[in-house]
Amino acid sequence: MTTHKDPKLINIATDAARHFVDTYYPALNHERQTLEAFYHSNASIAWNGNAISGGAAFSSFFATMPKSFYDPQSFDAQPLVSDGMGSCSVMLIVSGAVKYGESNEQRGFSESFVLKPEPGSQSKFKIAAQTFRIVTA
Template sequence: MATVPADKSAKMSTAAAKSFVDTYYPALNSSRADIASFYMPAANMPDGKPLPVIVFNGNIIPDPTAMQTLFQEQMPEARYEVQDYDCHVLNPHYIAEGQSGHSPASGKNMTILITVSGYVKYGDVRAATMRGFSESIVLIPNPLATGNTKGKPMKEWLIQSQNFRLVV
């Protein structure tokens, strides 16, 4: 099995984390119809548990469509402000079941843990109280983005697991 050098893995995971943070949180603020596209397609683990695993402030969300519906139909207007994020490679040799994966030289056969902290205001953002949040997200490479050379640009990384918590 080819191993990607640690410096390339660090650069790739950092770029993936930055790209994710720079697109996901603005979508929560204003492009809620796109939220489901940030998640891997619904699947089951070998033990039958569903993927992706989504926990929003202690509530289990069954799938990406339900997460999008929650934000579109139940959540008030929101303004997320990311203060800090960090990332770590969890699995440097990830290949999705039934997929051949990216070329090992691409550095994209990995799972990445991103921890994010910041503030959010719900409701009328001019009058709302700012609340802290903390979030842990596991990203996997999007197998459909492999070799995508035409059409709409695809997200290169998708959420496999997410745990969001308001902290204050």
Template sequence: MAGPTVMQAAQGQHGAAAASNDAQSEQRSLIEFAAKAAETFASAYYAATDSPQRLGLIPTLYLPNSTIVWNGTPVSGKDELVQLLAAMPGSKHELQAFDAHPVGGGTENGVRRAPSVMITVTGVVTHHIPGSASTMAPTNAPKSAGGSSIKDLPLEALPRTFHQSFLLTPQPTHGTNAPVPDGGVNCATGDGVWAARLFVQADNFRFIG
């Protein structure tokens, strides 16, 4: 049996190169979607967390079966999440850095499926309890003048460094006919190639300083 001709071999190499370029282009597009999702979600999430209306806002970003761990304590379901939020004082989050990676997603049989997105965030949070750093009036008085200072405050009143990771998943799940649930965060690339409504599937918050 005769082997492939030089032309056939060249065509095969060209096809493989084109497929590789397409895959690389799609991967770059998925990374762009993840970065956009991280920016959009982080802005919405921490604005909601610091809002006086957070009890009504934050739960809409989660799924009914979301896995939540807050500083080592498991939180089961939206009811417990609301209880946790209700017990916490007001807060102010200042983000220092965040990173994002697409998980899965891509084109299969001509159908685009948006990826899940893994997001990691680091920042500083201050809780507004009586006497906290966020409620202390600024002063130019010398330390020798006495009075309270940040070093005199209890740990829970100080600004604290935190790390938080999220796994966001698109809803409804690809291949199902389920209606799009209320809530979540709408994310899309600038060219509209990738778009999805993302919800928190998993959330792990921990103080690291």
């Protein structure tokens, strides 16, 4: 049985996390119309206390948010259970700063994701679960 200590799965998790961070946050900042594609259709999302189900609902919800700029400053990834086909789900924790609207005030944020590989792919992942929080002072 493959475990989370498997170097191959650790590399998969790290590569998936890096690719995700490098594509997801630019989409949040500049290409909101593409957000649905990052999510499984039944993804479970908790966005600063708002429960949302699925990528389409999240995309609609986020379209109502003011213009924003997310600056992910650190992330950590951990492989979860192997899918038995050479890949695994990934736990991803991201922290950084965000600005909303025309304000220059930066707020901290923290979020966690469970990324699941798409069926038939060992390297393409979508969000299965997400929790986002603004850091309060």
